[in-house]
Amino acid sequence: MIGLVVVSHSSKAAEGIRDIAGQMGGGKARIEVAGGDVDGGIGTDANAIKEAIEAADDGDGVVVLVDLGSAVMNTELAFEMTDVEAEIADAPVLEGALNAAVESTSKKATLDSVVSSAEDARDYRKTD
Structure with missing residues (x-):
């Protein structure tokens, strides 16, 4: 299963996003956090x-x-420190995490499909 990581400048925000996304993923999504x-x-x-x-x-x-700019920089640094195949989704952190959590639980999920699903959230509108 494709794992997910939520990176936020706030540990509370990261944990809250994990909780919401985890529920949307039916409790099956593998989601870790790095906040603060x-x-x-x-x-x-x-x-x-x-x-x-x-x-x-x-x-x-x-x-x-990720939530803000330095989270991207530190995530890229983290990529250099591990051999895990990982990718940043260019997506709003909450909406992207929800989409990614749902997609990651699909038996056909791939790294690319989870990234793509997260990035689809960039186009969500809150009003007409």
Whole structure:
């Protein structure tokens, strides 16, 4: 199964997104979080992201959803620190995580299909 990682500058935000996406994935999605900096404040940490990626991986790869710019930078650094096949989805973190969680539970899910599903969320409109 494709694993998911939610990276946020806030540990509470990452955990909340994981909880919502996990419910949408029927409780079957493999979702890890990396939120906050090493001191428990606002920020991101490449080592924590690396650990989350490795925990989410069962050999099929991992899709990472990020909130803000430095989360991208630290995720890319984490990729350099692990051999896990992983990719950042260019998607809004909450909506993308929901889509990815649902797709990741499909028996036909691939790394590409989960990334694509997450990225479909970029086009969601909240109003007409």
